[in-house]
Amino acid sequence: MMLFLLKIILTIFALLATCVVLPQLPLGLLRFVLRGVGWIIQKRTRSRREYILSRVRAEEAESQNKPAKSSAGEDEEDWEKVDNSSSDGSGTAGSNGQDQWDGIVGFFHPFCNAGGGGERVLWEAVRATQKRWPKAICAIYTGDHEVNKAAMLERVQTRFNIHLHTPTVVLLYLSTRKYVVSSMYPYMTLLGQSLGSLVVAYDAFTLLVPDIFVDTMGYAFSLAFCKLLFPSVPVGAYVHYPTISTDMLQSLDDSSGLKGINAGAGKGVRGQIKRKYWLAFAKLYGWVGGHVDVVMCNSSWTAAHIRAIWGPSRAEAQAQQLLPYKEPTVVFPPTAVSELESTIAVDAASESATREPLILYIAQFRPEKNHPLLLRSFARFLRDYRRTHTGGKDPQLVLIGSVRHASPDETHIYNLRLLAHELRIRDQTTFLCDASWPAILEHLGRASVGVNAMWNEHFGICVVEYQAAGLISVVHDSGGPREDIVVDLGDGATGFRASTEEEFAAAFEAALALPMEEKVAMRLRARRSALRFTEEEFARKWIGEVEKLVRMQTSQ
Structure with missing residues (x-):
């Protein structure tokens, strides 16, 4: 049954992708169908959401009843201290009653146990979110079935020296992560992984529909998919690397062999096919970027490429009052x-x-x-x-x-x-x-x-x-x-x-x-x-951007 539904979802999104190239197709009708699918998913996962909430509150109560003990210089009671600072200095968080926000932030990061720089960003983001909103739940969608929560957080502490408040961290285990592994797609890898991320995102939403959905690994298609299924769920992206960039397109003509693994690959008939495929994918990727409410980029280089590819679509969406924020914000990754x-x-x-x-x-x-x-x-x-x-x-x-x-x-x-x-x-x-x-x-x-x-x-x-x-x-x-x-x-x-x-x-x-x-x-x-x-600078800017998502969620 699940495989049948996945095929339907992918077919619908393929039609949506076609609509990007052929706008005369009934895009509105397809959006309506996806909203209906989203409503069904929310209805079917309501009981699981209540179970997760009750389990977290039970763990929280159990944690508070234990004798207080220090961990890396931080007492358990520190998690109840709210950071009221905002990156724009407006102080709107407190005035809007966001300090006690207790929603669920879903972090889409299927390889959260990989131990690289992207994972440091994820876990620092979780720590900053916990300290800013102590009652919020951080749900991480992961495919690392071999690691339970205790072992995962222990490795986070060992590898990155990041200490997290265990009760409000929830790991949701994906069963479809293989669909975003590059080896699954020997040809048309970019498109294959992007469409594969829809399968994984569907898997994630059937586990739990969050109040805020954030992709911290680079699967932008999952964000557009979320927005089409659940228009009321704010979505945010932390972009480590654009899926396709103007530099990648230019590397096809590079004769030095120094510009990445595709340098000089634009020659001949096969190269021309690759070029046309990349250009079409770049257009689709740009359309996807027009559905992301808040965009954070990890560097000036990444932000420049995101502006170049996502900019036109985001400008059009903002003109139609469908997008609250147009420009990406540079949020440098945290370093110890x-x-x-x-x-x-x-x-x-x-x-x-x-x-x-x-x-x-x-x-x-x-x-x-x-x-x-x-x-x-x-x-x-x-x-x-x-x-x-x-x-x-x-x-x-x-x-x-x-x-x-x-x-x-x-x-x-x-x-x-x-x-x-x-x-x-x-x-x-x-x-x-x-x-x-x-x-x-x-x-x-x-x-x-x-x-x-x-x-x-x-x-x-x-x-x-x-x-x-x-x-x-x-x-x-x-x-x-x-x-x-x-x-x-x-x-x-x-x-x-x-x-x-x-x-x-x-x-x-x-x-x-x-x-x-x-x-x-x-x-x-x-x-x-x-x-x-610094980690402190990352946390300050991360909180400022997530506050935008919280304001969107609480104002509905």
Whole structure:
């Protein structure tokens, strides 16, 4: 029965997608049908909603009856303290009675146990939401069936040092996550995953229809689907990376091979078909963006691309008074800047006592992170280094990242190990999978250089961690690292930028060869730069944007 309903839903949305290209079709009729489907879903899930509410309140009461105890410097009673601050300083939250808002915020994040930067954003967002609205429920839609809530939150604490109030966190387990896995779609992957997210979103809504629905992973189609099914449910997006961007379209004509995995793929008949498919998808993606009430972007680069692709549709929707907010807001991802500053010293004494000629790359082990470029660059650098430094200890390369088990990630890291062996840098290269936060801290304290090799990295949380820990950054000259992070704020450079294997190798040499005085000065400049990306700054801006959604929900 469920499979039959899913086929109907996908057929309806496919017709809606066709309407984007052929506006003369009865779009209004299809919207009406979807609203009817939404009404049925809400009616059928009402009892489950009541059960979830009663279970959360019972856990809350049980938690309050336990003896108070401190956790990472925070008492349980702190969760009852409401942050009345608002990002716009209007103070409307209190005047509208939102302080005691006790609705359900649904976070759509099917891979919430992945342990990457996107997951840090999710759990920091949950923490900020809990502190602002202590009575609200944070429901996370996840496909991580192998992990229960206790184990999930324990890993969040171990990996990110984020402590959450357990009773008001609810995990809702999806049974259809496989439909958003890229390996399911060897061809037309963008469209396949986007339509697959509709199946997963339908699965989520049959578990619980939230009062506010937020996508924190990049499945924008799920937000438009929610808005069509439940027009009264405000939806928000935290965009880490646009599903398709103008840079991706331009990369089809790139002859250098440096612009991502699709560089130069626009040649020939097959390339022209790909180009037309991408252009059609970009139009559909833009239409989807016109249905999102509040849009947050993780960097200036992401915001610029969202404006370019979603802008026309959002402007039209706002002109029709269907959309309250047109412009996206840049909300930089949270980074543990304060903890890194207090834990890791940056001065002349630590430079000689603890820093080593160690190059560190913190990134999930996925193809887009371009670990092969780093390995080849390090091998080139090491060959040149040995010619001028004889008898000393070789610099080391450490790669730290999470691995999604039972996924292509495991094959990817196996191939990376083979490449390190072929490049004859196996003894100088260390792979650390799913490292704990203490282990990451230890390496940040010892390393001299932090690297990011991804083309058009949407932001680069690891680069901010490098800066906060006092590392000298060597990053790809594109995306968020170029536009937001490794920038000169007026008092000198905070790192190096590179694009090619040769440029990365030269940057490694330059960074390690700096005189001690200049090394310390650059590390301190980088640390000051990182203050723009604190957890507190993220929480302040996140709350300001979610307050918009709460106002929409409470004013109905």
